[in-house]
Amino acid sequence: MKTTDLVRTAFANTFRSKLRTTLTVLALFIGAFTLTITTALGAGVSDYVTKQVASLGANDVFLISRASTTTATDSGPQKYDPATSSPGTGTSNPLTGSAGALTDADITTLHNIQGLRDVAPISTVAIDWIEQAGGGKYQFTIAPTSSIAQSDLAAGSQLDSSSSDFQVVLPEDYVEPLGLGNTADAVGATATLGFTDVAGGTHTVTATVVGVSNTSLLNAGAGANSALVDAVAEQQKAGSAAPNRYQVAVAHFPTDASADDIAQLKNDIAAAGMSAQTIEDQLGTVQTIITGITGVLNAFAIIALLAAAFGIVNTLLMSVQERTREIGLMKAMGMGSGRIFALFSLEAIVIGFLGSALGIVVAIAVGLPLNEALASGPLSGLSGLDLLLFQPSGLIGVIALIVVIAFLAGTLPARRAARKNPIDALRYE
Amino acid sequence: MLEARNLTKWYGKGEGRFQALDDVTMQVRRGESIAIVGKSGSGKSTLMHLLALLDEPDGGSVLVEGNEASGLHAKAVNELRNRRFGFVFQQFFLTASTSVLDNVTLPLKIAGVPARERRVRGLAALKKFGLEDKAKNRASDLSGGQKQRVVLTRALVGEPDVIFADEPTGNLDSATGRVVEEELFELNRARGITLVIVTHDEDLAARCDRQIQVRDGRIVDSSEVAA
Numbered sequence: 001m002k003t004t005d006l007v008r009t010a011f012a013n014t015f016r017s018k019l020r021t022t023l024t025v026l027a028l029f030i031g032a033f034t035l036t037i038t039t040a041l042g043a044g045v046s047d048y049v050t051k052q053v054a055s056l057g058a059n060d061v062f063l064i065s066r067a068s069t070t071t072a073t074d075s076g077p078q079k080y081d082p083a084t085s086s087p088g089t090g091t092s093n094p095l096t097g098s099a100g101a102l103t104d105a106d107i108t109t110l111h112n113i114q115g116l117r118d119v120a121p122i123s124t125v126a127i128d129w130i131e132q133a134g135g136g137k138y139q140f141t142i143a144p145t146s147s148i149a150q151s152d153l154a155a156g157s158q159l160d161s162s163s164s165d166f167q168v169v170l171p172e173d174y175v176e177p178l179g180l181g182n183t184a185d186a187v188g189a190t191a192t193l194g195f196t197d198v199a200g201g202t203h204t205v206t207a208t209v210v211g212v213s214n215t216s217l218l219n220a221g222a223g224a225n226s227a228l229v230d231a232v233a234e235q236q237k238a239g240s241a242a243p244n245r246y247q248v249a250v251a252h253f254p255t256d257a258s259a260d261d262i263a264q265l266k267n268d269i270a271a272a273g274m275s276a277q278t279i280e281d282q283l284g285t286v287q288t289i290i291t292g293i294t295g296v297l298n299a300f301a302i303i304a305l306l307a308a309a310f311g312i313v314n315t316l317l318m319s320v321q322e323r324t325r326e327i328g329l330m331k332a333m334g335m336g337s338g339r340i341f342a343l344f345s346l347e348a349i350v351i352g353f354l355g356s357a358l359g360i361v362v363a364i365a366v367g368l369p370l371n372e373a374l375a376s377g378p379l380s381g382l383s384g385l386d387l388l389l390f391q392p393s394g395l396i397g398v399i400a401l402i403v404v405i406a407f408l409a410g411t412l413p414a415r416r417a418a419r420k421n422p423i424d425a426l427r428y429e
Numbered sequence: 430m431l432e433a434r435n436l437t438k439w440y441g442k443g444e445g446r447f448q449a450l451d452d453v454t455m456q457v458r459r460g461e462s463i464a465i466v467g468k469s470g471s472g473k474s475t476l477m478h479l480l481a482l483l484d485e486p487d488g489g490s491v492l493v494e495g496n497e498a499s500g501l502h503a504k505a506v507n508e509l510r511n512r513r514f515g516f517v518f519q520q521f522f523l524t525a526s527t528s529v530l531d532n533v534t535l536p537l538k539i540a541g542v543p544a545r546e547r548r549v550r551g552l553a554a555l556k557k558f559g560l561e562d563k564a565k566n567r568a569s570d571l572s573g574g575q576k577q578r579v580v581l582t583r584a585l586v587g588e589p590d591v592i593f594a595d596e597p598t599g600n601l602d603s604a605t606g607r608v609v610e611e612e613l614f615e616l617n618r619a620r621g622i623t624l625v626i627v628t629h630d631e632d633l634a635a636r637c638d639r640q641i642q643v644r645d646g647r648i649v650d651s652s653e654v655a656a
């Protein structure tokens with residue numbers, strides 16, 4: 001029998017007992033549907049995270065902070081040394097860890113590590129409010145690393161770290177309350193920032209809005225360029241002689257650094273009592289959680305598919321039993337065992353294909369509107385997020401997996417069919 | 430063209446072992462019609478199956494044009510059955526849910542004949558038996574006589590050299606049986622197709638060139654009938 005005929009016959013045979021085929025296909029459908037949705041979910045989230053990382057434009061940056069405090073729990077208080085001791089950051093709890101702050105000495109150490117350049121401490125500045133001429137005052141936060149990262153812009157341009165002008169990038173949701181019209185109008189406007197120094201004195205500073213950023217997972221808060229941050233930090237110290245403390249420092253590594261180079265640099269930094277993370281490391285946590293969740297969901301889908309696989313075995317065994325005479329006849333007429341095996345395997349594959357194709361089509365039909373609804377509803381705060389991303393490779397993968405499972409399930413009945421002796425089959429009542 | 434030498438065939442195992450054929454030697458010559466007759470359970474079908482290479486003997490051998498069948502590859506045996514043998518079994522063995530045409534062209538499909546040619550040849554063969562208007566019907570919708578003619582058409586469509594027919598008239602009323610009988614002998618006369626017919630029907634057996642009488646697995650009489 002020619003292969004095209006074999007395929008056609010397999011298709012036709014599959015539809016001969018419609019109810020049985022439908023039920024088996026339905027079982028596969030459930031697995032395929034779940035698997036499609038979960039892979040789309042995983043793809044959607046990791047695509048979003050990747051895009052966010054790319055938009056930060058800080059792929060060659062370490063965020064360096066103090067490693068866990070040097071205060072060991074069993075050795076009592078340690079002696080204070082202004083040069084090396086780092087103060088704790090107050091309460092230590094599982095969320096913040098007990099990391100200390102960096103001192104100027106640490107920054108010098110970092111400067112001396114081979115391979116790091118542009119080491120810069122990040123001053124944390126606390127802004128009390130922002131106001132635009134005539135409008136009300138609104139609470140305002142500047143993301144500490146905003147001066148080194150790129151924002152996901154809705155309008156305007158990125159911060160210029162070499163400029164001596166004071167620049168801010170406003171989150172999109174500030175535009176309207178501040179009375180700036182739409183996002184495009186906001187660019188170029190000036191705003192006043194108010195803050196308090198350590199001694200309780202109040203100050204204001206005026207900055208130009210150079211860009212408006214999309215609200216996103218990673219852009220918590222507004223951005224300010226180094227000139228502005230440094231100026232505010234200086235004034236907040238209010239001339240006090242307290243040693244400088246920094247939550248984090250940033251350092252650039254060569255853009256062409258390999259994974260090994262990066263690991264080596266991290267080791268060097270760790271040896272100096274600090275820990276370094278790339279932006280990817282930080283996002284890795286998010287991704288690990290998502291991968292974990294989709295993994296569990298996938299496991300459920302696979303269990304559904306395994307159950308469905310037994311359905312296929314059962315369906316085809318019944319079919320082989322019912323068609324014993326037909327098989328005997330075909331063998332008597334010279335059809336080889338290999339072709340009989342192929343015919344029944346193909347029937348399994350057809351069932352697998354139907355189930356997976358149906359599952360995918362329905363998953364997409366349900367998923368796309370759901371995406372729209374989520375994006376305009378509960379997830380509207382995360383612009384650019386397609387929670388379900390249906391990638392061709394993922395869809396093909398689902399079909400391939402299910403077809404392979406179906407084929408494996410079909411081998412047992414197919415072997416049975418192929419082994420039938422034509423005479424026994426023809427005598428069978 | 431076919432030869433059986435000292436064939437023995439056992440069924441079952443151990444205590445319940447049963448010898449269905451015992452030292453059977455016979456020949457089938459090209460173009461002749463041969464009837465295998467005997468009581469029910471005497472081993473007629475078993476002998477026919479061995480001659481048609483559908484089963485393997487426990488002793489002795491079957492020769493096809495002088496070559497031992499046991500020395501042939503499974504593939505060669507399949508090809509032989511597909512191209513040169515046509516079968517009419519004791520039951521119809523039609524696939525009920527598919528069309529008459531599909532049933533008839535099954536041997537061609539197995540042979541790998543393209544779909545279009547299958548259709549043409551299948552319709553032509555059906556036409557010979559006046560069944561072309563039934564080509565699209567489901568096989569289960571035919572009468573018994575029509576089914577038997579469909580089965581014959583299926584046996585013929587591949588233009589075989591030998592037709593093995595096991596009780597071709599067994600399921601039919603005598604009038605329809607007569608028609609099928611006529612058709613078989615017509616094929617034998619007009620195209621020189623060799624007939625190996627297993628039958629209870631004495632009239633049918635009498636029309637064959639030769640009769641082989643089987644009793645309890647042995648050939649007891651082999652008579653030449655003056656044609």
Ligand SMILES: Nc1ncnc2c1ncn2[C@@H]1O[C@H](COP(=O)(O)OP(=O)(O)OP(=O)(O)O)[C@@H](O)[C@H]1O
Binds near residue numbers: 449467469471472476
């Ligand atoms: N698979 C089998 N297992 C055991 N015994 C078998 C088997 N097939 C056939 N037999 C026995 O072998 C003997 C010969 O069977 P066979 O079918 O050749 O008889 P037959 O002459 O064709 O009879 P009928 O005219 O009724 O068709 C019978 O006694 C039958 O019971």
Ligand SMILES: [Mg+2]
Binds near residue numbers: 473
């Ligand atoms: Mg019989």
